Amino acid sequence: MENVIELETGIPALNLGLIRVENDTIYYRPVSAYTPQILVIALGLQILKEVFKCGYQVKLENYYLRDEINVRLEMIMNGLS
Incomplete structure (x- = not known):
């Protein structure tokens, strides 16, 4: 996930501490x-x-x-699988 860039700063989101993994979910x-x-x-x-x-x-x-954005992300995930 080093390729995931936070668009406002141009810095990888991992380096900013914006991503965490818990079981099978990435927050x-x-x-x-x-x-x-x-x-x-x-x-x-x-x-x-x-x-x-x-x-x-x-x-x-x-x-x-x-909540609204999570619903949309879930719809996209379901559409990809």
């Missing part, structure tokens, strides 16, 4: 509560692209639109 969070929605979704899609063949789920946490 990510935006760099700021004020990060634009499109950048939060783009980060989730980057992660999903990196891991979808491995069977991991990707979930957003600590963001005000967490």
